[in-house]
Structures are given as C-alpha cells and as structure tokens.
Amino acid sequence: MxxxxxxxxxxxxxxxxEDRSLKPDRRTVVKGAAAASIALPxxxxxxxxxxxxxxxxxxxxxxGFIEDESGNLAVYGLQKLHAAQLAVxxxxxxxxxxxxxxxxxxxxxxxxxxxxKPPVISKEGTALDTVDDGGAKDRTDLVYExxxxxxxxxxxxxxxxxxxxxxxSDGQSNNSVWQQLARRMIQEDKVxxxxxxxxxxxxxxxxxxxxxxxxxxxYTNQYEGGVADANTFCTGPVCEQQVIPTVQYMVEKFGPxxxxxxxxxxxxxxxxxxxxxxxPLVGGQIIGEEFIPLSxxxxxxxxxxxxxANPDWVMTLLVGQNHHNYYPQAAAAGLRLPMASTVNMAQGxxxxxxxxxxxxxxxxxxxxxxxxxxxxxxxxxxxxxxMFPDDQYIGEMAQNTYFTIHxxxxxxRLAGTTDQPTVKKCLELGWNIEAPEGSVxxxxxxxxxxxxxxxxxxxxxHNVKFVRDWPMIQAWWLQRLGxxxxxxxxxxxxxxxxxxxxxxxxxxx
Amino acid sequence: xxxxxxxxxxxxxxxxxxxxxLLSALGLIxxxxxxxxxxxxxxxxxxxxxxxxxxxxxxxLPFPVAVLVAFVVVGVFGAVLERxxxxxxxxxxxxxLVVTWGISxxxxxxxxxxxxxxxxxxxxxxxxxxxxxxxxxxxxLSLIAVCVVVIVALWWLYNRTTFGLxxxxxxxxxxxxxxxxxxxxxxxxxxxxxxxxxAGFSGALLAPTTSIMPFMGQQFVAPAFITVVVGGAANxxxxxxxxxxxxxxxxxxxxxxxxxxxxxxxLLLAALIIIRLMPDGISAWLQKRLDNRARTRA
Numbered sequence: 001m002x003x004x005x006x007x008x009x010x011x012x013x014x015x016x017x018e019d020r021s022l023k024p025d026r027r028t029v030v031k032g033a034a035a036a037s038i039a040l041p042x043x044x045x046x047x048x049x050x051x052x053x054x055x056x057x058x059x060x061x062x063x064g065f066i067e068d069e070s071g072n073l074a075v076y077g078l079q080k081l082h083a084a085q086l087a088v089x090x091x092x093x094x095x096x097x098x099x100x101x102x103x104x105x106x107x108x109x110x111x112x113x114x115x116x117k118p119p120v121i122s123k124e125g126t127a128l129d130t131v132d133d134g135g136a137k138d139r140t141d142l143v144y145e146x147x148x149x150x151x152x153x154x155x156x157x158x159x160x161x162x163x164x165x166x167x168x169s170d171g172q173s174n175n176s177v178w179q180q181l182a183r184r185m186i187q188e189d190k191v192x193x194x195x196x197x198x199x200x201x202x203x204x205x206x207x208x209x210x211x212x213x214x215x216x217x218x219y220t221n222q223y224e225g226g227v228a229d230a231n232t233f234c235t236g237p238v239c240e241q242q243v244i245p246t247v248q249y250m251v252e253k254f255g256p257x258x259x260x261x262x263x264x265x266x267x268x269x270x271x272x273x274x275x276x277x278x279x280p281l282v283g284g285q286i287i288g289e290e291f292i293p294l295s296x297x298x299x300x301x302x303x304x305x306x307x308x309a310n311p312d313w314v315m316t317l318l319v320g321q322n323h324h325n326y327y328p329q330a331a332a333a334g335l336r337l338p339m340a341s342t343v344n345m346a347q348g349x350x351x352x353x354x355x356x357x358x359x360x361x362x363x364x365x366x367x368x369x370x371x372x373x374x375x376x377x378x379x380x381x382x383x384x385x386x387m388f389p390d391d392q393y394i395g396e397m398a399q400n401t402y403f404t405i406h407x408x409x410x411x412x413r414l415a416g417t418t419d420q421p422t423v424k425k426c427l428e429l430g431w432n433i434e435a436p437e438g439s440v441x442x443x444x445x446x447x448x449x450x451x452x453x454x455x456x457x458x459x460x461x462h463n464v465k466f467v468r469d470w471p472m473i474q475a476w477w478l479q480r481l482g483x484x485x486x487x488x489x490x491x492x493x494x495x496x497x498x499x500x501x502x503x504x505x506x507x508x509x
Numbered sequence: 510x511x512x513x514x515x516x517x518x519x520x521x522x523x524x525x526x527x528x529x530x531l532l533s534a535l536g537l538i539x540x541x542x543x544x545x546x547x548x549x550x551x552x553x554x555x556x557x558x559x560x561x562x563x564x565x566x567x568x569x570l571p572f573p574v575a576v577l578v579a580f581v582v583v584g585v586f587g588a589v590l591e592r593x594x595x596x597x598x599x600x601x602x603x604x605x606l607v608v609t610w611g612i613s614x615x616x617x618x619x620x621x622x623x624x625x626x627x628x629x630x631x632x633x634x635x636x637x638x639x640x641x642x643x644x645x646x647x648x649x650l651s652l653i654a655v656c657v658v659v660i661v662a663l664w665w666l667y668n669r670t671t672f673g674l675x676x677x678x679x680x681x682x683x684x685x686x687x688x689x690x691x692x693x694x695x696x697x698x699x700x701x702x703x704x705x706x707x708a709g710f711s712g713a714l715l716a717p718t719t720s721i722m723p724f725m726g727q728q729f730v731a732p733a734f735i736t737v738v739v740g741g742a743a744n745x746x747x748x749x750x751x752x753x754x755x756x757x758x759x760x761x762x763x764x765x766x767x768x769x770x771x772x773x774x775x776l777l778l779a780a781l782i783i784i785r786l787m788p789d790g791i792s793a794w795l796q797k798r799l800d801n802r803a804r805t806r807a
Binding site for chain 1: 515518519521522525526529621626627629630632633635636637638639642643644645646647648649717718719720722723724728761764765768769770772773
C-alpha cells in the first residue's frame, strides 16, 4: 500500500496576507478526514491479494477512454479528454490524490469567522479572480474544513510499477460509433478499465457490452441517476443531489410555477420526471413541459410557448451545442425569466460562450465548476492551465473524469493487481478521495458518490456566485429502493416511476 | 389585448418558421431547382458561409459586411468547385449526388481538422420588441424581411435580365441555347456559383442563431430539400415560397399548441402528403391550375 492516508489534523495553512485575501471566507482550510485504523471487512478476507498480484499482466496498464471529440457534444468531450490526459500524466509522474478506503461520508466542521455575503467569482474565470470575497468577516458561524493541497506523491511512477496508458477514441457524438469503440476497446485492446460516456444515451448504448464482458466501467458524468449495475461505477452527481436542492431554492425564491424544457432522450426525460415528482413536495408545480430533439437549434416557438405559459422560472435541461442556442435566442427575444438547471453552465460553460445577459439568473446545484472558490481548486486549475494553456473552461464532468482516474489508480494499487474483479471488490470497500471539488465518497452498495454540492448563480454580467453550500449530499435514492450491488448484483436502471414514495406523497392537490 | 398579442406572436412564429425554411433552401433553389443537381454538399456550403462570416466578425468587420463577405467567398468557392468537379457530372444525376456527398465529407472533416470541433458564436444582433406577454427578436424580424428581398431579387434576376433569360434557356435546352450563341459553360458556372453564394449567404445569416461547428450544415439539409422538392421544378422560386408558406402554416399552430417536436412531425407529414397529392410539387400543380383556367377561358 503506497498511498498515504491524510494525516489527521494539521494546522491551517497560514499564507501571507495576500494569500489569505484570496482564500474563501467560508472554508477555512484544515485537514479533514481523521482516518483511524482500517480493518479489512469480512467479505474481503476471501481475497488473496498476493495471489491475484501474480496473475497481473506486464506492459502498460490500459485505460480505455471514449468521449466525443467532434460533433454536437464535443464541447464537453474535449474537456473530459484533457482531464484524462492530465490525470494520466500525474499518475505516471508519481502523483496521486489524497484519499483512502473505508472512511465514510462526512466532513469536519468548526467555528470560524465568515462574511455575511457569499463570494462572487468574476467571469475572467480561468484566473479565478474573486472580485468580491463577500466582504469583511464579521460574524462567527459553522464552517467546514478542507485540505488546500490534495496532490501528493504516490510512491511509484504509474500503477503497480507499470505505465498507465491512455487508449482514447472519438465517439463522434454518435451512439453506434460508441458501441463499436466499446467493443474494440474491450475485446481487442483488452483495456483494464473503461472510463467513458457523456450522454446517458451513450452510456445505455455501451452498458450492455460492458456487462456482457464484465468490464470494469466508470461513468463520470452527472446524470439522471438510477443505474444499478455491478460492473458500473457512477462518479458524477445524480438527481437527488442536484434537482432537489435546486428546485427547493427556486420555489422558495421565485415562486411555485415552473416550466421545464428538456433534451428529448433518457437524461432529459428522467430529470424532468424527477423535477415533476419532487416539486409538489415543496409546494410547487410544473405548468408546462417540453422535450426538444437534440438536432433542434431554433427556439422561437419554444420561447413563445414559455411566454404564453408565463411561469415563475424555467428549468432548462438542454444538452449539446445545438440546444445551447436557446440562451442567446431567448435573451435576444426578451425572455428574461430566472432559470435553473442541473447541466447548463457547469458543463457547456454557456456563460462564457455567450455574451451577457444570455445566462443571467441561471441557477445550478453543482459539485464542481471552474469557479469553485477553494485553494485546492485554484491549484488544480493552475496545473490544468499549465498543461492546456488554450483551454477556455474546466467543467463539472472534466473534474469528475480527473478524480475518477486517480481513484482507479489508488484502488488498483491497494488491490495489488489490475485483475478486474479484484479491483471492483477493492472499490467496493468504499472510498474517500480528495478531489478538486472537495471530499468525495464512493458508496459501495450503490456504486454512486456522495458529493459536496454548491448552488451556483450567474448574475447579469455572468459573474458566478455561490449562494448555498451543502458540504456533502449522499446519492441516497438507490438505497431507498433497496439496491445493494455488493450483495445482489443487478444490471438495470431505475426510474422515478418505480419509487412508490413519489407517487404517495407527490400528489397534486 | 392579449388575444391580439397572441395573434401577433403566432404571426411572428409563422414568419420565423417560414423564413428558416426559405433561408435553408435559398442556395438549393438555384442548384437543385434550376440546375437539377442533387447537391448533398448544400449544408457544407452553408457551413462555409457561417465560418466565413464568423471569422470576418472576429476580425472586426460589422455583421452585415461579414454576410456579404460570406456570399462572395462561398460564391467564388462554388465557381472553383464547378470548374474542377461538378461540371463533369451534368446530366448524370446520380453521379452528381455521389460526388457532392464526397465533397460534403471532405468539407466537414476538413474544417474539423483545420478549425477544431467548434468556434465561438457571433452575438445575435438587435434587441427585441414587446407585445403583451410576448416579445419578438428584431433579428428574426429582419431575417423575414431579408427573405422577401432576396426572393424578389432572385425573381427579378431570372425573369428580367439577359443573364436570367440565357440561364433559363440553358437549363431547358442546352444544345439549342448553345446554337443561339449562349456560352452555356459560363452560364452553368455562374449559376452554380450563385447557388453556392446564396447558401453561404444564408449560412452567414443563420450563424448568430446557431452553433458554429463543422457538421452544423446537416441541420439545414433536410429542411432545404423538403422545401425545394415540395415546391417543385415548374417554377422554382414560386414553388419554394409556396412550400415554405404552406409547411410553416402546418408547423406553426401544431408547434405552438403541442410543442416543437410535434410541430416537426406535422411538417414532415404535410410534406409527405403534399408530394403524394402533387408529385411534381406545388408549383407544377399551380401551373396546371393556371393552364386549365386559361384553357377554359379560351
């Protein structure tokens, strides 16, 4: 075992005065995660790590990677590719993210001085200028603590003494190309791990192939949730972590009547279903819903329909570069309603690609976007921009891809092998990993992650501020449905219709 | 007041839907409608127009100038394409179909290699007007006006100028036109170049409303072909106007009531029915009605 556990409690990094002024007020930086000793859980005793270590191959460890480098979804795919390249480079240079198995979800709190306003991040994002750090720290409040520096030495170059090799291909935003590539990577390249998938349609296109060959597979996107698949680990946030905080806030702040426009495929349909199922619980209602095919880029009629319905706010679940034209078109047509989303802004950086006020008043509960005002994120952005100086943005999914690949390397090191069933078991220990977004916990039973969630808002000038902050939200929904992949392997995706609770308590009055 | 505003809004949606169809079809009206070349590179010519205009705007040119630049650039490109490739395929419809498909692949993949998977968009010019709960984009209103102007100009060019006369003669009977001293090679080149230029022009006009990507042209190909084919070849310009008006009349109310997806379904169904009932397109059907009326009157 070469990884270091986080040292329990070191002092806050006291920087110069200048450093201090850059620091976000609400998060003083102390090392969290007091890792005590870890005992091997019973089900792992069946495993002989040494024996499987002998079975491992020679030559590089192959990381299969598919994302869309061209086509409608390239705006996300390129970020994710760069994230993978950065993570692989760091691993081969002997670096790893802090983290350890079996700590569990949770985060340390402390009393600290905070400002009454949230910090505002300027649109000159890549430099991460805090134009307004929230003002004087004039009151005492509960703050949570996190490590400023997360990248440490792993003790070896590569994984298990072998180079980590990125085997990547362009999915071309085309589901059938994805299937071909997944087959090729699994059968011909014989990759040790597959990290792939932006759109849920792409994931569902390749998941049967993944299951056929029992391929260890990471899906790094935020998505609609519900995938309970023994071979698949979902490291992005899901609806219960994003839709619920966002909808709650929007109903509270802007009113109960919402209108949903969503991409017409499984992600949009199911996220809209989540919104519809959840909103009555906080006293709101969906007054209109429209699903838009991915090829549509002309929105005059959609805009007119929204104006006719006259909602308090609009839930936009728009995917791909065709759909993104909704924002400038709506702004040019004078539609200026408050907006919420679980995808827009944090992934396709529409607030940077389109001129203000296209994205003004957009709300999204995210686990990460480039503007996250923490020391560890500033360091991450700096490392990224050194490697890719021309990049415009680092989105939610890119960061997931980055920490996921580091997570795989850590798990394989602990397993002592790249043998896939063993690495899967090792991942099912449950892992904490210190990602740029904050502490992430991979929950073993559901193969989903608990994330820190922040509610990001874009203002008139597309400056981003974080108005609410949840130190950690579990992906709890599959647990409510009784999913435990460690005990009962499954290979399906659940939908909100299958949850009796929503039907019971979500009745419209 | 509100019902008046709703009526205005429906009129506006009708206009934008119709203008979108006409703009998509603009270059194809000339190349498919007049020259009878199934130009599968139509979308890529529009993409070239959008790229030219975007590059021009990024170099500080005002948007209207950038649109003209796109017209000229893609027009010249079309002339070169005609001289080098397309002229070898006149009279061989299927050959032209395959070769223009090849050109479209080269253009889209080439621009992916040269310019990457996407370019920053141009801002939509102009503000908006308000009526009751509705508001209308000034830019789309001006696109509707531009459509009218371009169609009138095209009609004038083909019905009131020597070039138009010679072009129509060449398309009807090239051998006879040559015998009468028309330089048909030149006419073919100019016509193709005009068609390409118009595709570039409308690509540039639609650029602010869409994403600038190598494969962006594909979204215009289906509407363009539907508009031109439903319009028919008897009188291409009247046909294209007729079909975009008719298709927009179907799409707008359905789209407004039931959402844009069903609006699109309605448009495709309408196109199917129209082609079934009028196999030679709206313009041929109109022509026949006019001829019949003239005959009964005589």
